[in-house]
Amino acid sequence: MPQIARLTRPSQLSETVSKTIEQWIADGVLAPGVKLPTEKTLSAEFGVSRAVVREAISRLKAEGYVASRQGAGAFVEARPGQASFRLADDVDAADPAAMVHVFELRYIVETAAAALAARRHSAPDLARMREALQRMDQAVAACADGAQADDDFHVAIAAATGNPALQRFIRFMGHQFFDSRVPTWSAQGHAAGRAAAAQAGHQRMFEAIAAGDAAGAREAARQHMVEAARRLGIDTKDWDPAPQAPWEEEALP
Amino acid sequence: MPQIARLTRPSQLSETVSKTIEQWIADGVLAPGVKLPTEKTLSAEFGVSRAVVREAISRLKAEGYVASRQGAGAFVEARPGQASFRLADDVDAADPAAMVHVFELRYIVETAAAALAARRHSAPDLARMREALQRMDQAVAACADGAQADDDFHVAIAAATGNPALQRFIRFMGHQFFDSRVPTWSAQGHAAGRAAAAQAGHQRMFEAIAAGDAAGAREAARQHMVEAARRLGIDTKDWDPAPQAPWEEEALP
């Protein structure tokens, strides 16, 4: 029997309350800076206990919608909801258009990260990349699953940029596409040579980064991402990140 | 009296508890699928009431770290925290290192967006940019605050990429730095010519985008972002996104 994703029941009082207030904020009923009704009032209006209201407000605080001050009240934040960036929960499902858009965003940051990694990498960074590369080599040789090592390799590059914000964003994006690596590392992927091709791209990226060649690393990453995008059926004609010198145009795929 | 940003105190028991558990998950102490200690146990261990623990878990649920089932317990999600991307809460305050990192991420996506906008823009997109430009022109002429129009201009470029994910991310990043535009559009900024200089950069970006010149738009955006970064005291020496043709090197600042 296949694994059934457990449905998230909305039948949680505190969640219902928090979503309702969130909607009030989104609709402008509660403008930034405005004071929320008191917990006592809210509990009376919703017909729930004060504990439920407090849990709902905890959610809103965690998501950056409100901030509360003891003795004063809870207030709508100046830029409600802008504290966190959320993608559609189901990138790899249902909505192919959304996947294209998210992948393009991933392409942008991954190519830039490769260039920065070429300039800023340390010895431990290279060792981490090399270790992930070796695990993928083994996976290619054994026709095994190298998806995790694949992910680790990209995260290692991100770490080599020395920019934790960039690193966390790439990790975030990578996890969104973790499932999409299956066609590469599946049995069919090995048979069709997709795993070996991907690994060759990784190798080119690593060599350019290790050599400190920022432009080469960016181009290797670009080719690698374009190939991955095409496996997902994504149009990549607008993806030339660099002002290419004219004579290079023909050399590109 | 200038507007003083109200400090966010971490002295909230439920926040301390949720951050601690979040760290456990990040460190792998609590792996995906693992059951959290019961509320009773947690309240005993932390020395707080169950209400505090419940509020902490509400936060974790809102952020996608855990899911709880009545009668069973709370469990770490399969990809904890990867449902949303969060930056340090105080980008424009306190932590200058974090600001540098976030600004670099912004630089990456803004330059790429300018290039994509040059290729994909529609007539309404151009009209929207032109409108924001005119508002900034008026602000420059009147020594008024053009921060909102500035933000709108960058969002209009993002919209012209036709990529809603990229658009939302740029909007998200822009809001993080909204306060940082003050030195440009303040009275001192006008007097020092910073507003006029920024506006000249906007104009160059617009012209390249309108002409469909992707490389030019990228370079104009790059210069604009580098200038903004330098106003914030950020080192930009690693920021040449493109494999430049050799003869172009000297022409760059």
Place this chain on the structure above:
DNA sequence: TTATATTTGTCCGTATGTATA
């Protein structure tokens, strides 16, 4: 400045529905 009322923060006890052994 002082005093008082309001509001959030925290704690405790209890009851109920659900999951699991």
Place this chain on the structure above:
DNA sequence: CTATACATACGGACAAATATA
């Protein structure tokens, strides 16, 4: 089927911070 464990929810209470008169 029964018993236990657990999350969910309720109510009352006090402390601490804030706002107001």
